[in-house]
Amino acid sequence: MEEKTTTKEPSGTIENSKIEQRYDEIKANSTEDKINAFNAKGDDDPTMLRGIFLSDMAESLPMLIDDVTLLTEVTAKNGMLFYQYTIKGIPDNILEGDSWQQNMREILNRNYCGKNAGMDILHEMFPEGITHNYHKSNKLIFTYIVTPAICQ
Structure with a gap:
């Protein structure tokens, strides 16, 4: 009888994956137009x-x-x-x-x-x-x- 082994990802890998996913979202949101619009706003603009x-x-x-x-x-x-x-x-x-x-x-x-x-x-x-x-x-x-x- 052959024993099946399952490999378990360390929890750090999952956390790193979430961090990478968030980084990708931030990069995708950081378009030149959005950055220019951000820079054009006043410091206290609500x-x-x-x-x-x-x-x-x-x-x-x-x-x-x-x-x-x-x-x-x-x-x-x-x-x-x-x-x-x-x-x-x-x-x-x-x-x-x-x-x-x-x-x-x-x-x-x-x-x-x-x-x-x-x-x-x-x-x-x-x-x-x-x-x-x-x-x-x-x-x-x-x-x-x-x-x-x-x-x-």
Whole structure:
């Protein structure tokens, strides 16, 4: 009876393979155009960070904010962040009433002006603020814009 032997790769070989693979990805990404675009940016230009944030958010969507609110889209333009929400389960007369809208304004102001690292980064990336658009049955029912001036 012949005995089969299996050779096992040392774990270092697998790690080296991953390092080589990552190196190849970095080299492939380091085109002259991309390097020139990188060099053309200012030292404090938030464009790249904005792009990463928007890409990560897009991968996470949709996000259920609460039992009646679904965040469906996140975009940005000219330093302003735009959130698109879909609302379900709240009657129109409540959504159109002053009480619900005032409550939403207070919540959004409190969240935007809250002192935490994540919100501070959003303020830096999107200095014009955040526009919150709430839709029901594909109809825009409420828009509220929070800006840095609200926090002063």
